[in-house]
Amino acid sequence: MLMGTLQASRFQNFSDLVVVIGGCSRNQVYKDGDITVVETTFMSYDLTALSVLWHHRNHPWVKAQAYLYLLDTTTVGVGFPEKFEALSTVNRVGHDEYRSPPIPSSNICVFGHGVVENYKTNFDVFLSKQDGIWFEQGHAPRGVRRLDKFASNVTALKGRLEHGEPVDVYRTGYSRRVFWYPDFDVYKYILWDRNGDILGHIQYLDIIHQETEDEKGNFKWTNLLHWIGLF
Numbered sequence: 001m002l003m004g005t006l007q008a009s010r011f012q013n014f015s016d017l018v019v020v021i022g023g024c025s026r027n028q029v030y031k032d033g034d035i036t037v038v039e040t041t042f043m044s045y046d047l048t049a050l051s052v053l054w055h056h057r058n059h060p061w062v063k064a065q066a067y068l069y070l071l072d073t074t075t076v077g078v079g080f081p082e083k084f085e086a087l088s089t090v091n092r093v094g095h096d097e098y099r100s101p102p103i104p105s106s107n108i109c110v111f112g113h114g115v116v117e118n119y120k121t122n123f124d125v126f127l128s129k130q131d132g133i134w135f136e137q138g139h140a141p142r143g144v145r146r147l148d149k150f151a152s153n154v155t156a157l158k159g160r161l162e163h164g165e166p167v168d169v170y171r172t173g174y175s176r177r178v179f180w181y182p183d184f185d186v187y188k189y190i191l192w193d194r195n196g197d198i199l200g201h202i203q204y205l206d207i208i209h210q211e212t213e214d215e216k217g218n219f220k221w222t223n224l225l226h227w228i229g230l231f
Contacts, residue, residue, distance in 0.1 A: 001169065005075040013084065018062055022048035029059060036061040042124070045132050046071055046107050047144070050123040053116050066093035066112045070186060073176075074108070079185035098151035101181060102159045104136045106188050108181055111147055118150035157183045166192075 006014075014034040023043035030037055038052050049069070056062040066087060087093050087110060096114035122145055131141040138146065148154045161182065166175035169189050176189040 001075050002070070002072060005077075006080070009076050009078050009080050011076070011081045011084070013081075016064070018049075018053075018067075020049035020052045029056065029061060031061070038062065042126075044123065044125065044127045045129055047123050047127060047132065047135070050119070050147075051121075054120060054123065057113070057116050064113060065095075066097075066110060067116070068110050068184065070108060071106065071188070073189045075187045075189075077185035077187065083184050094153050096152040097155060098148050098153070099155040099157050099183075100148070101157045101183070103138045105160060105181075106179070106190065107136060108160075108184070108186060108188060109147060111151065114152075115147060115150050119145075119147065122150070157181075160188070163187060 015036075017034075018036045018038060019032075020038045020040065022040055022045070024039040024041055026039065027041055028039050030039075038049075038056060040048065040052055042048060042051055044051060053062065053067065068084065068087060083091075093099065093110050093112050094114075095112045096118070098109065098111045098115055100109035125142050125144050127135060127141055127144060131144075134141045135144060135146070140146070158181075160179040163178040163180040166177050167189070168175045169178075170176075174191055176191050179188045179190065180186070181188065
């Protein structure tokens, strides 16, 4: 769906796109039309591409002044092409800059090439979906640190906004909540507290467990109150 909405928005910069596919049988980089595709045997779900960017940081098809990090479960609006173009012109991203909406933001963000050079092999660690939720809440599961820790300039963007009612966008029988990111005109579809609907293997994620413990596994009442909106 992402590619379809890019075409519908009249996006022109397909040669700037790098698509990363994790969990493949071999490692390779190739062109599919104008789009660069990187296949990797490594898999760390939503963070796989961050590892790939480090290992291919100087590849001529991959290296860029900055990166807008999106997931496959997103679509774009008609304003996306202008906002994308601005990231390298009037709203140019700094070499060591990191821009992100407030946590949680589904790891959708923008960062300069210097951030990749700084984080090195930080993302060469397998994180499960559960670990990924913990990471998204600002923690460092298995020692994997967040991108802002490797930036000298951190810019806060507008927070994501829930957009309409949940929708079964992938026709799996399960509806996903929709969140809009105004700074990019990007929409993210989230299967709340579960994963696996696209492959037909639903698993429930222990969000309350993940969000009510500190990094040492100790229960924190303040985290629970924050999670249910009372703190």
